[in-house]
Amino acid sequence: MTSAVVLVLAVFAASAVEMVEALTIVVAAGTTRGWRSAFEGAAAATVLLGVIVGAVGVPLVHLVPIDVLRVVIGALLLVLGLGWLRKAVLRSSGHKALHDEDAIYEKTVAELASAGAGEGPRRDALGFVVAFKGVFLEGMEVVLIVLSLGSSAHRLGLAAIAAAAAVVVVGALGAVVARQLSEVPENTMKMGVGIMLTSFGAFWVGEGSGVHWPGSDLSILALIAFFCLVTAAAIAAMRRVLARSTGSGAVSSVAASSR
Amino acid sequence: MTVLGRWLTAFGRFWWDFLVGDTPELFLGVLVVVATALLLRHDGVAAVAAVPLECAVLVAASVYRGRSRS
Numbered sequence: 656m657t658s659a660v661v662l663v664l665a666v667f668a669a670s671a672v673e674m675v676e677a678l679t680i681v682v683a684a685g686t687t688r689g690w691r692s693a694f695e696g697a698a699a700a701t702v703l704l705g706v707i708v709g710a711v712g713v714p715l716v717h718l719v720p721i722d723v724l725r726v727v728i729g730a731l732l733l734v735l736g737l738g739w740l741r742k743a744v745l746r747s748s749g750h751k752a753l754h755d756e757d758a759i760y761e762k763t764v765a766e767l768a769s770a771g772a773g774e775g776p777r778r779d780a781l782g783f784v785v786a787f788k789g790v791f792l793e794g795m796e797v798v799l800i801v802l803s804l805g806s807s808a809h810r811l812g813l814a815a816i817a818a819a820a821a822v823v824v825v826g827a828l829g830a831v832v833a834r835q836l837s838e839v840p841e842n843t844m845k846m847g848v849g850i851m852l853t854s855f856g857a858f859w860v861g862e863g864s865g866v867h868w869p870g871s872d873l874s875i876l877a878l879i880a881f882f883c884l885v886t887a888a889a890i891a892a893m894r895r896v897l898a899r900s901t902g903s904g905a906v907s908s909v910a911a912s913s914r
Numbered sequence: 915m916t917v918l919g920r921w922l923t924a925f926g927r928f929w930w931d932f933l934v935g936d937t938p939e940l941f942l943g944v945l946v947v948v949a950t951a952l953l954l955r956h957d958g959v960a961a962v963a964a965v966p967l968e969c970a971v972l973v974a975a976s977v978y979r980g981r982s983r984s
Contacts, residue, residue: 726948733944733969734933741937741976750982795928853973857965860948865955868962878966885970889977896981 658872661879662804663817665851669800670821672844673793676759678829680789683763688782696786701822704794708801708815716806725863728803729856735799736852743846744886748893753842797821800852807859850886854878939979943972 677697685693715724745751767785797818805814858875861868868874915923934941947968954961 726951730944730948733947734940737940737944737969737973737976738935738937740973741940741980744973744977745980745982750977750980799932853969856944857947857969860951861961861965864948864951864961866951866961866965867958874962881966882969885973889974892974893977893981896978900982 658808658875659810659813661851661855661875662808662810662814665848665855666801666804666814666817667821668844669848669852670797670818671825672841672848673797674822674825675841677790677793678825679759680763680793681786682829683760684767684782684786684789687764687767688779688785692779692782693786696783696788697790699783700787700790700794703791704798705815707798708811712802712806712811712815715802716809716811721807721809722863722865725807725859727863728807729859729861729863731799731803732852732856733860734856735796735803736849736854736856739845739849740853740882740886741849743842743849744889744893746842747846747890749897750893804855807863846886850879850882853882937976937980939976940972943968943976947972 681693681697684696742751746753763785767781801811801814801818805811808814854875857878858868870877947965950964950968951961954964
């Protein structure tokens with residue numbers, strides 16, 4: 656039960672973060688090339704991603720021995736989770752610029768506008784391709800998370816529903832806020848997802864290898880708490896590193912802006 | 915190059931970028947974590963402590979490697 660709740664939270668948050676990035680590109684394509692083509696491109700990519708989950712996920716669960724699956728998928732989750740955590744710590748401590756959806760939006764709009772006028776209400780190939788590519792590439796990471804978390808816990812359907820719910824929620828929010836996507840606290844969400852993916856990864860690598868975690872599924876919560884502490888310590892340490900290299904004044908302004 | 919060749923190259927590049935990319939230390943470190951878990955699986959306490967600790971060291975080392983040097 657505990658792992659099911661954490662699984663839903665992890666998949667939902669990871670999907671939401673990736674969908675915010677995809678939505679930025681779809682909105683840019685829609686405003687410059689026409690909404691019809693942008694929506695069609697986004698919808699086609701979503702359907703294709705769903706087909707990939709069904710085509711790869713179902714055989715994975717039924718054909719691969721569960722312990723092998725858990726070790727491989729745990730390792731995959733660790734690579735993904737540690738990478739997200741690394742980026743989030745570097746951004747929070749001021750070593751890396753925060754992800755800027757406004758900048759991505761402006762860049763995409765400029766690129767699309769320079770390609771000539773869109774075709775308004777009629778189909779526009781460029782708008783379709785840009786929206787399709789944005790949703791498909793960002794969605795591939797979601798597919799990997801759904802497949803890995805869902806198949807190792809034997810809850811592929813639940814993971815797919817959580818991801819689909821995130822797509823619907825982000826889509827609905829996008830329709831309301833449209834271009835204010837930079838207001839979404841993306842780095843904080845990415846940090847939370849990184850902590851959850853790393854915790855699940857460590858848990859599944861251990862479980863698949865034959866390690867007996869104390870408290871079974873409950874140890875996932877202990878791992879999450881442990882990686883929260885590690886993240887907080889890493890951010891504090893990296894802020895001190897930056898302070899030493901640039902001077903304390905610069906760091907306090909970066910720290911304030913990353914909150 | 916044929917369509918199949920281009921597709922396979924793109925597929926391989928996607929997985930290389932996804933797994934290794936600009937953080938090869940994370941990929942190699944995760945292999946060490948897996949090996950540790952397999953080696954210590956019969957020694958409950960050691961494995962339970964080693965796996966999360968190795969992950970913590972890994973993220974700390976990777977973050978330090980990625981620090982801005984300005």
